[in-house]
Amino acid sequence: MLFAGLYHETHTFLSVPTTLAHFKAMAFNLGEDAIGRNLGNGSPSDGFLTTAREKGWRIIPTIQMAAMPGGPVTDEAIAAFDNVFFNVLEREVENIDGIFLVLHGAMVSESCDDVEGVLLKRIAKVLERRGRDVPVVGVLDLHANVSRDMVDFSTLLCAYRENPHTDARQTAVRATELFGRLMDGTRVRQVHRSTPYVLPPTGVGSMNDPMKSVLSAARRIEAEDPEILCINVMAGYAYSDIPDCGFSLNCSTAGSADQAARYLDELAGVLESHLAAGYPKENTLAEALAKADALPPGRGPILLIEPADNIGGGTPGDATDLLGPLVATGRKGVVAVINDPESVRQCAAAGIGAQVSLRIGGKTDEHHGQPVAFSGTVRNLTDGRFELELKNSHLASMIGTSADMGPSAVVENDQATILLTTMKTPPMDLGQVHSQGVRPEEAQYVVVKAAVSHKDAYDPIARASFYVDTAGLCTSNLNRLPYRKLAGKQLSL
Template identity: 60%
Template sequence: MRTVLLAGIYHETHTFLQQKTGLDAFEQMALNQGDAVISNNLGNGSPTDGFISHAQAEGWSIIPTIQMAAMPSGTVEQAAIDLFRSKLFAGLEQHVDKLDGIYLVLHGAMVSVDIDDVEGEILAEVQAFLKRAKRNIPVAGVIDLHANVSAKMLENSDCLVSYRENPHTDARQAAVRGAELLGNLMDRPDVTQVHLATKYVFPPTGLGTSSNPMKAALAQARAIEAADSEILCINVMGGYAYADIADCGYSLNCCTRGDRAKAMGYLEQILKTTESWLKEAYPAERNLDAVLADIDADPPADGPILLIEAADNIGGGTPGDATGILAPLLATGRRGIIAIINDPAAAQLCHKSKPGQSVTLSIGGKIDRHHGEPMPFTGTIESLSDGAFELENRRSHLASMMGTHIEMGPCAVLRNEQAIVLVTSRKTPPMDLGQLHSQGINVEKARYVVVKAAVSHREAYDPIAVRSYNVDSPGLCTSDLRRLPFEKLSGKQISL
């Protein structure tokens, strides 16, 4: 019987946000210790579930230590890192002599107050521990496609496997693939990881895997894997643009049993393919007036028109309370609008009233000065709820972050003659239609839907939409990276 130690820490860190991410953010989303790592994840569609299910099917003995996850947000306070370290290394200290392998569920773009490369540092500490213990066992894991991969991460692990789809419908599958490779390495550990950093930092809007450059790069990676049996995996890493760290950006890496130079040659070929599609990697966005003019010039749409608010991409870390599209859209007098605004204070006020009552509120624009001003809204409270729902698509991008059961906190649905607005207490990325359907909102009947995302919404929303427009608006997940005050991206390219 194989014995594998399991741990996980997941956070995509937006370093330009003023608000720090404390231990409470992990407690709110996922903080499991010991046996709860298994009982609270098994069957929930997450990457952790993927590993556990595979390990159990293989008859492995799992030693669960700690699994932590928080919604993408600001720089992580050190207390969260310290807790993870303490539980991980306590488990290693107790069980190291009987371990056959270590499996980590990571994101790959985590930054703390003290450490720019959290995953790289943790992996280095794990290797140092194993060296002191005189144990040579494989360390493998799964990472997000948006990971900012460092050389340190690869030097201190045996095989990291990334998601291949964006939206991340394959997160659980990627974790299973990583577990399969760990099993391979426990039998035959003679592998090398090769890393090719690049100068490119792409905004999230340029990283959808149904579009180039990611589509072409991933197709080439799959073809190389199929043709060369020595290549265990090739990762095409989109990177995460909102982390002001030296390792930010697009990178390529692979795990091979063969020659390093040959593997590096493959990665260089993929980079050339990527570079042939650079224009698509930096998509342009237009302001709301220009988009609405186009909509008015086209024949009437029989179905929802998506207004994509990438600058307030909740899945990228921003607060979900931006008013930069909704407020001016309402000011035009248009009707048939559906939007979601994260505003715990407004939701709380609504819960002091009852469904059917009319309220006048100031909603959104409260977290910082970067996402618009609070917006007055008068409407009727259509419903109140605890905000809990189950994903309609168990392979949703959201499952990669939170599993299939989602908690938005106390919610209110407000309606007036122009719009239906779902007000949430916990920012929740719009990655599954169950978010709206669970609150009685028939989004399929909307005229305009404001979507706070970059790419992750596509699996859910594109099938119901007749048109989709990326709208330039205020916010710290802007696709125009030149607007952000980077300090550590020496030699990097952030635009065409």
């Protein structure tokens, strides 16, 4: 069994490219390291590797690469994957019974809008040239932008069903079980249904419509028809300016392709009947604070959600369009996390207990605000490593259960406690802040740079939460973005 991983969610409007160095900073594992560094880490790769070993399959590792969501991937990074993967495939093609790929599905490079589709097509050509007919199975993120080539040149695709992605490892286990059925002789056909709808990340949480209703209908169909192996409800990733961007549906069936197509038509109808919920309206900061002030007394912080700087969607994590105005109101008890290596270095030079005057955030580009003046005390300095408290959290789907923010600092004054990091890290697990001595449970307001992925970690501690419309390239108002390739797509109601 040949195994590889290539994982990146690409935000094509970001100016900073995702380089080979970004992959090496997160995951760049060759040969046996692709097994050893993933077994037991709670990731989708672990799900496949552990299940395959339990089945007694011999795994031939190639390369496993992953990087934090960001700008277009350099061709150098794609070439690094291709050179290793295809060399091993050519060498081992006579010895394999199948190929298992852990992918994202929304990867864009400097020269290619459909990295996964091109990869799968190239694999198919190698297998055809060498006279091999073996299953090729891919695990996808729920936010994949699925192309026709991804479907036509794979045997079966299997996507996450939860957002936040608490089922990422479980999905890989499920895909591995389906892989076993394929190797036992089950023949399947994949049927694909694209839609014209591009929904922002804030509109595709699995506990809310439209995703909730479409997912529920898909599970009902799977339960009622034993010939359906898998139905994927793909929310899409709105910040990839590519023709295949958007919501899509995919079905693998051992039966009638026509019947599968009718199922997908039914699911498209469910989506359209709940479409309004997929384009939620956000508050201004003033509206959010007024609503917070009107709440009855209670325990826990108010979450001020800032999806326009959704780190898990690729943005830099240093936006200040919410933090600056919030601090300017004079309110106290604020907790925030800002990615700012320069300020971390200033804090480290000053030392714990020192008074510092910083200009925090707003340093990546012109889209995410200006630096905010902040004077306070350095309360903590660490190497930024932490263990996830939720072992199946959305963050585990990306990096496993150990995380590294790089050198980090906590600064504090009478208004706010701010965790400064060197490497942007999405707020998907409370271990991030607890490991640094920060207690968001005791705050009045917590600034959360996310869309949906924070919910499993932060909702249980919150008194209430409000989405705030701010500047940033992960804005929920998709009409603000300069798309060029989405002909015929719908960005709003």
